[in-house]
Amino acid sequence: MGQAIRIGIAGHGNLGRGVEAAIARNPDMELVGIYTRRPPEQVQPVTAGAAVFGMDALAQHADRIDVLILCGGSKEDLPQQGPELAALFNTVDSFDTHARIPEYFAAVDAPARANGKTALISAGWDPGMFSINRVIGEALLPEGATYTFWGKGLSQGHSDAIRRVPGVAGGVQYTLPVEEAVERVRSGERPELTTREKHRRDCYVVLKEGADAEAVREAIVTMPHYFDEYDTTVNFISAEELRRDHAAMPHGGFVIRSGNTSVENAQVIEYGLKLGSNPEFTSSVLVAYARAVHRMHQQGDVGAKTVFDVAPGLLSPKSAEQLRAEQL
Amino acid sequence: MGQAIRIGIAGHGNLGRGVEAAIARNPDMELVGIYTRRPPEQVQPVTAGAAVFGMDALAQHADRIDVLILCGGSKEDLPQQGPELAALFNTVDSFDTHARIPEYFAAVDAPARANGKTALISAGWDPGMFSINRVIGEALLPEGATYTFWGKGLSQGHSDAIRRVPGVAGGVQYTLPVEEAVERVRSGERPELTTREKHRRDCYVVLKEGADAEAVREAIVTMPHYFDEYDTTVNFISAEELRRDHAAMPHGGFVIRSGNTSVENAQVIEYGLKLGSNPEFTSSVLVAYARAVHRMHQQGDVGAKTVFDVAPGLLSPKSAEQLRAEQL
Numbered sequence: 143m144g145q146a147i148r149i150g151i152a153g154h155g156n157l158g159r160g161v162e163a164a165i166a167r168n169p170d171m172e173l174v175g176i177y178t179r180r181p182p183e184q185v186q187p188v189t190a191g192a193a194v195f196g197m198d199a200l201a202q203h204a205d206r207i208d209v210l211i212l213c214g215g216s217k218e219d220l221p222q223q224g225p226e227l228a229a230l231f232n233t234v235d236s237f238d239t240h241a242r243i244p245e246y247f248a249a250v251d252a253p254a255r256a257n258g259k260t261a262l263i264s265a266g267w268d269p270g271m272f273s274i275n276r277v278i279g280e281a282l283l284p285e286g287a288t289y290t291f292w293g294k295g296l297s298q299g300h301s302d303a304i305r306r307v308p309g310v311a312g313g314v315q316y317t318l319p320v321e322e323a324v325e326r327v328r329s330g331e332r333p334e335l336t337t338r339e340k341h342r343r344d345c346y347v348v349l350k351e352g353a354d355a356e357a358v359r360e361a362i363v364t365m366p367h368y369f370d371e372y373d374t375t376v377n378f379i380s381a382e383e384l385r386r387d388h389a390a391m392p393h394g395g396f397v398i399r400s401g402n403t404s405v406e407n408a409q410v411i412e413y414g415l416k417l418g419s420n421p422e423f424t425s426s427v428l429v430a431y432a433r434a435v436h437r438m439h440q441q442g443d444v445g446a447k448t449v450f451d452v453a454p455g456l457l458s459p460k461s462a463e464q465l466r467a468e469q470l
Numbered sequence: 471m472g473q474a475i476r477i478g479i480a481g482h483g484n485l486g487r488g489v490e491a492a493i494a495r496n497p498d499m500e501l502v503g504i505y506t507r508r509p510p511e512q513v514q515p516v517t518a519g520a521a522v523f524g525m526d527a528l529a530q531h532a533d534r535i536d537v538l539i540l541c542g543g544s545k546e547d548l549p550q551q552g553p554e555l556a557a558l559f560n561t562v563d564s565f566d567t568h569a570r571i572p573e574y575f576a577a578v579d580a581p582a583r584a585n586g587k588t589a590l591i592s593a594g595w596d597p598g599m600f601s602i603n604r605v606i607g608e609a610l611l612p613e614g615a616t617y618t619f620w621g622k623g624l625s626q627g628h629s630d631a632i633r634r635v636p637g638v639a640g641g642v643q644y645t646l647p648v649e650e651a652v653e654r655v656r657s658g659e660r661p662e663l664t665t666r667e668k669h670r671r672d673c674y675v676v677l678k679e680g681a682d683a684e685a686v687r688e689a690i691v692t693m694p695h696y697f698d699e700y701d702t703t704v705n706f707i708s709a710e711e712l713r714r715d716h717a718a719m720p721h722g723g724f725v726i727r728s729g730n731t732s733v734e735n736a737q738v739i740e741y742g743l744k745l746g747s748n749p750e751f752t753s754s755v756l757v758a759y760a761r762a763v764h765r766m767h768q769q770g771d772v773g774a775k776t777v778f779d780v781a782p783g784l785l786s787p788k789s790a791e792q793l794r795a796e797q798l
Binding site for chain 1: 572592605608612613731735737741745747751754761779783785787797
């Protein structure tokens with residue numbers, strides 16, 4: 143197998159912990175260290191014996207790390223860290239603000255190119271695996287329509303929005319695909335679907351003492367952008383139930399491409415994910431792409447990259463020969 | 471968009487006709503000609519005005535064709551044509567004898583490399599799209615199990631086997647996944663499944679006059695390799711029913727990767743196809759890979775390739791910038 147790929151983790155929230163768990167499942171990789179903005183002694187690694195350093199130690203560790211996986215958030219962390227760290231390291235991140243991807247790509251590409259580094263942005267499942275399936279689906283069936291459905295899954299942004307409503311002590315929000323719409327699309331029909339027809343939203347809310355349940359419900363279901371265009375259900379639960387029943391972070395969804403290859407013949411391609419843990423799955427994607435980034439860098443392929451630029455075989459620890467013999 | 475990609479089609483069976491239909495749906499491609507071993511005047515193109523030539527005209531047309539799509543069969547045609555034509559053209563084929571892929575790859579790689587050509591072998595859906603999903607699934611979830619189910623679909627090999635049984639005038643065979651097994655795998659369970667537990671086989675048979683139905687049924691269900699390891703149903707129908715109800719060539723199936731990213735969290739990835747026409751879908755895959763082959767050749771990436779070597783973005787007519795802005 144040769145030398146293990148040496149991985150650094152920048153940031154130790156849910157994603158960073160998921161990357162640790164994934165490295166432990168990939169014998170061709172080794173964890174060099176976890177880099178954090180918190181005081182290192184406050185960070186509890188998942189992996190026994192893992193080294194924890196301050197973020198400022200990174201620059202001195204440049205020759206110990208083959209690929210640095212950036213586990214910060216897309217809002218605050220990555221817009222600054224991505225370009226800075228791509229000047230020093232091969233990197234992988236999960237930048238997921240779809241509308242700002244071209245801008246972020248350019249900001250990472252320049253320093254990566256200038257310093258001969260390979261920096262893969264926006265890996266994960268959406269953007270990521272779902273994006274690949276949108277592109278391949280359209281390429282295989284140019285005459286057709288693409289549908290993306292999300293859920294059932296916990297939405298962090300919508301859960302945060304609920305918690306900002308006056309009278310709410312805590313809560314979570316699940317996005318669910320509307321089953322009838324999914325079935326129509328799966329059957330080969332190509333309906334035009336409104337936002338309301340594609341997804342619905344289920345909220346589980348803990349009220350503050352003395353709060354007016356009906357006022358809270360009304361504030362949630364009419365909230366612009368977040369809920370007003372959806373059929374939203376609000377369920378009131380106890381703090382105990384919230385802790386006990388809603389601590390997991392499941393998610394998933396489907397990308398369906400439905401098209402015709404001739405007047406007579408319809409074809410349907412479906413890619414689906416059922417994720418017990420959204421952050422752990424995203425982390426697993428980041429780690430597989432770290433392998434690809436390491437190889438692309440060794441081949442001299444530098445600059446910013448996306449999942450669209452990565453050949454599938456580069457994600458596997460197996461050699462091209464082995465893949466052809468065993469998995470083609 | 472620049473110059474259209476100039477495509478030649480070698481062989482005009484179901485696959486070749488499907489390639490014609492697919493080219494008509496891809497505005498960045500143009501059909502140079504159909505090359506056939508039959509007398510050209512006996513070939514009816516799908517596309518009005520398409521040029522038909524004898525196979526022996528190919529060598530003189532080398533500078534008119536960017537990519538030649540080989541539409542012959544894996545048993546007789548490709549083992550000879552693949553290596554021969556990869557010396558003269560960039561090629562794409564659907565070689566699907568899984569066990570002989572390494573040998574075929576080597577036989578195509580040498581002449582392609584020697585002549586600076588790019589030759590992609592074994593494109594389609596299995597091998598092809600299913601293979602990609604087996605490799606990516608395993609790379610993302612290294613701790614887990616992969617399942618491939620086929621069907622509901624018409625199996626050419628098994629239909630041929632039925633038609634060789636004495637007393638049979640005609641017939642078709644459908645492979646079906648066992649729904650209970652699929653549901654167990656989808657649920658995240660990782661069962662060990664026998665051949666019989668994964669698929670069943672349905673046959674529709676037209677008897678010759680005076681043939682003994684029970685003897686025919688017995689000969690089919692006990693046929694070694696083809697049927698004896700499966701639960702097989704034999705339905706007797708009229709020649710008229712065979713023509714009317716069983717002329718289509720549907721197929722499909724699923725690749726499911728089920729794995730854990732931590733002790734607590736299970737994840738399930740599923741890729742599924744529901745194909746109205748198996749050959750037309752395979753042809754659409756060949757045409758998308760012809761685009762990728764053209765680009766890889768322009769980049770100097772020569773020799774034999776498989777779907778594992780092709781970055782998803784190369785399959786799309788859109789530019790990398792456009793894909794990042796619109797589909798990531």
